[in-house]
Amino acid sequence: MSWRRGAGGDGGVSRRWAVLLCVGSFCLGLLFTNRMWTLPEASEIARPNGNGEGGNLPVAEECGSKKVQVKQDYRDSIPVQDTHQDVQTLDKTIASLETELSAARALQESLLNGSPVAEEFKVSETIGRRKYLMVIGINTAFSSRKRRDSIRYTWMPQGEKRKKLEEKGIIIRFVIGHSAISGGIVDRAIEAEDRKHGDFMRIDHVEGYLALSGKTKTYFATAVSLWDADFYVKVDDDVHVNIATLGQILSKHALKPRVYIGCMKSGPVLSEKGVRYYEPEHWKFGEAGNKYFRHATGQLYAISKDLATYISINKHILHKYINEDVSLGSWFIGLDVEHIDDRRLCCGTPPDCEWKAQAGNICAASFDWRCSGICNTEGRIWEVHHKCAEGEKALWNATF
Numbered sequence: 186m187s188w189r190r191g192a193g194g195d196g197g198v199s200r201r202w203a204v205l206l207c208v209g210s211f212c213l214g215l216l217f218t219n220r221m222w223t224l225p226e227a228s229e230i231a232r233p234n235g236n237g238e239g240g241n242l243p244v245a246e247e248c249g250s251k252k253v254q255v256k257q258d259y260r261d262s263i264p265v266q267d268t269h270q271d272v273q274t275l276d277k278t279i280a281s282l283e284t285e286l287s288a289a290r291a292l293q294e295s296l297l298n299g300s301p302v303a304e305e306f307k308v309s310e311t312i313g314r315r316k317y318l319m320v321i322g323i324n325t326a327f328s329s330r331k332r333r334d335s336i337r338y339t340w341m342p343q344g345e346k347r348k349k350l351e352e353k354g355i356i357i358r359f360v361i362g363h364s365a366i367s368g369g370i371v372d373r374a375i376e377a378e379d380r381k382h383g384d385f386m387r388i389d390h391v392e393g394y395l396a397l398s399g400k401t402k403t404y405f406a407t408a409v410s411l412w413d414a415d416f417y418v419k420v421d422d423d424v425h426v427n428i429a430t431l432g433q434i435l436s437k438h439a440l441k442p443r444v445y446i447g448c449m450k451s452g453p454v455l456s457e458k459g460v461r462y463y464e465p466e467h468w469k470f471g472e473a474g475n476k477y478f479r480h481a482t483g484q485l486y487a488i489s490k491d492l493a494t495y496i497s498i499n500k501h502i503l504h505k506y507i508n509e510d511v512s513l514g515s516w517f518i519g520l521d522v523e524h525i526d527d528r529r530l531c532c533g534t535p536p537d538c539e540w541k542a543q544a545g546n547i548c549a550a551s552f553d554w555r556c557s558g559i560c561n562t563e564g565r566i567w568e569v570h571h572k573c574a575e576g577e578k579a580l581w582n583a584t585f
Contacts, residue, residue: 314412314413315413316354316413316414316415317351317354317355317356317412317413317414317415318353318354318355318414318415318416318432318435318436318439318585319354319355319356319414319415319416319417319418319431319432319435319487320356320358320408320411320412320414320416320417320418321355321356321357321358321418321420321426321428321431322358322359322360322386322404322408322417322418322419322420323336323341323357323358323359323360323420323421323422324360324397324400324401324404324419324420324421324422325359325360325361325422326361326392326394326422327361327364327371327374327375327392329422330374330378331563332422332423332562332563333359333378333422335562335563335566335567336422336566337382337384339425339566339567339570339574340425340426340427340428340570340574341357341384342357342580343382343384347384349581350428350580353583353585354414354585355428355432356412356414357384357428358384358385358386359384359385359386359422360385360386360388360400360404360419361375361385361386361387361388361392362387362388362389362390362391362392362400362403363387363389363390363391363392364391364392365391375387386404386407386408386411388400388403388404388407389403389407390403395507397508397509398505398506398507398508398509398512398513399505400509401419401509401512401513402496402500402503402505402512403500404419405417405419405488405493405496405497406493406496406497406500408493409490409493409494409496409497410497413490414490415435415436415439415489415490416435416439416444416446416487416488416489416490417487417488417489417490417493418431418435418485418486418487419485419486419487420484420485420550421483421484421485421552421557421558422562423552423556423557423558423559423562423566424484424485424550424551424552424558424559425534425538425550425551425552425559425566425569425570425573425574426485426549426550427547427548427549427550427573427574427575427579428580429575429579429580429583430529430547430548430549430575430579431530431549431550432583432585433583433585434446434527434529434530434549435487435585436585438489438525441489441523442489442491443489443491443492443520443521443522443523444487444488444489444492444522444523444525445481445486445487445488445489445492445514445517445522445523445524445525446481446486446487446488446525446527446530447480447481447482447485447486447487447525447526447527447530447531448481448482448484448485448486448526448527448528448530448531449479449480449481449482449524449526450479450480450481450482451476451477451478451479451480452476452477453474453475453476453477454467454470454475454476454477455467456468456473462507462508463507464506464507464508464511465507466506466507477511477514478514478515478518479514479524480510480511480513480514480515481510481513481514481524482510482531483508483509483510483557484531484550484552484557484558485530485531485549485550486510486513486530488513492517492520492522495516495520496516503516527549529546529547529548529549529550530549530550531550531552531554532548532549532550532551532552532573533551533552533553533554534551534552534553534559534560534565534568534569534573535568535569535572535573537551538551538569538572538573539572539573541573542572542573542575547573547575548573551569551573
């Protein structure tokens with residue numbers, strides 16, 4: 186093939202061929218560059234994942250390897266848990282914080298207004314108090330020495346055993362106020378009895394049967410200031426109690442906030458003067474023959490710390506009805522309170538509690554309904570204890 190000479194040239198390459206050679210070289214260069222620097226595939230490009238789905242993202246690629254390091258979602262490594270108990274614990278914590286905040290606000294208002302700070306607020310300021318399961322307050326009167334002794338020698342541990350019981354998280358005290366004439370002979374008798382046994386809780390209250398609602402309110406306010414417990418129990422001094430069984434019942438509800446436990450009832454509102462349990466404010470409950478709202482019977486009931494703190498903060502404005510169990514129930518109307526009806530807290534005396542004990546269903550509290558307590562308490566409580574008690578080993582081996 187002959188080469189065409191350019192005009193005036195000596196055998197050189199024509200301009201057309203030079204252009205073709207340049208274009209060919211450029212194309213070869215592009216092909217070579219594409220082979221050496223391959224762009225990553227779209228599927229290999231790391232993309233932010235906002236919704237948490239398909240979260241396997243490449244982090245680095247090793248030379249000559251197809252393996253890709255995977256970044257796992259942290260939620261894939263968290264085991265599935267039973268959230269019911271977690272929710273209960275959270276509710277309990279929130280409720281405790283709310284009550285503590287309310288108490289702090291009440292204390293702050295007292296300080297800002299120059300009012301005297303209540304004694305229970307001073308005591309409760311102590312940080313790091315020991316935690317107890319329950320405080321049992323036994324409602325008693327000046328004239329009930331024999332009843333107290335019968336309890337001491339049956340279901341209430343004494344001396345070192347009571348200290349051991351407190352180490353297990355249970356406080357027991359007889360609850361009593363003072364006479365109208367402070368420092369009188371009955372007050373001195375209680376002081377002497379307390380020096381001997383050391384099992385009294387003295388409260389700022391003038392004793393009297395018609396003042397039981399005020400005594401109950403003062404008891405809870407004082408108890409919550411002295412001991413940090415999950416539950417505060419009120420029991421009459423003519424009732425037999427199995428402490429371990431009571432502790433097991435209450436411990437099942439320890440994670441719940443605002444709990445009110447007892448044998449719930451709804452008795453008639455008595456408007457006739459002179460009858461027992463006459464209600465002077467019967468007109469507030471509607472027409473004649475109406476019944477009270479549901480509330481725990483007064484022989485034994487328990488409330489959680491949140492409710493005891495609520496009573497302590499608002500004790501000056503809580504209304505008192507003539508019957509203390511009705512008063513307590515009325516204080517919780519309108520609050521988000523869980524009412525728990527447990528019939529083991531109101532068994533009858535033998536043979537009722539005896540048969541239940543033989544069947545393995547031990548009662549927490551026993552009394553006679555017709556007497557609103559154990560009839561002839563000083564003599565018969567020994568019989569009840571012998572036939573219906575849970576046994577001493579049950580108390581010391583119990584775990585709450």
